[in-house]
Amino acid sequence: MQKSDIEAELATRLAISKTAARDLLNVILDEITLAMSRGQRVALPGFGIFEVRAHGPRTGRNPQTGEPLEIPAGHNVHFKPGKALKDCIS
Numbered sequence: 211m212q213k214s215d216i217e218a219e220l221a222t223r224l225a226i227s228k229t230a231a232r233d234l235l236n237v238i239l240d241e242i243t244l245a246m247s248r249g250q251r252v253a254l255p256g257f258g259i260f261e262v263r264a265h266g267p268r269t270g271r272n273p274q275t276g277e278p279l280e281i282p283a284g285h286n287v288h289f290k291p292g293k294a295l296k297d298c299i300s
Contacts, residue, residue: 246287256294263288 213235221231242252242260251261262285270281 254292256292258289258291258295261288261290262286 217228217231217235220226220234221228224231224234226234245252246260246262249262251259253259264285265283267283268281269278271277272279
């Protein structure tokens with residue numbers, strides 16, 4: 211499913227224009243992104259939890275040469291599905 215499919219479904223279910231549905235979806239995604247960029251966790255009951263997790267630096271290996279290289283510390287997005295989502299796909 212693509213973003214445009216979600217926009218079309220929103221427009222149909224809410225009886226709004228596709229442009230309004232696109233704007234609605236963009237606002238929701240922007241708010242989730244903004245909250246996560248601030249380090250906040252985003253909980254959508256029944257769907258899941260989005261959170262940012264930090265990871266420390268580590269030593270990796272160049273696959274072509276085999277030489278070790280330093281991978282810097284950073285952040286990753288983690289998603290933990292909710293019970294309703296797990297039950298739906300199981």
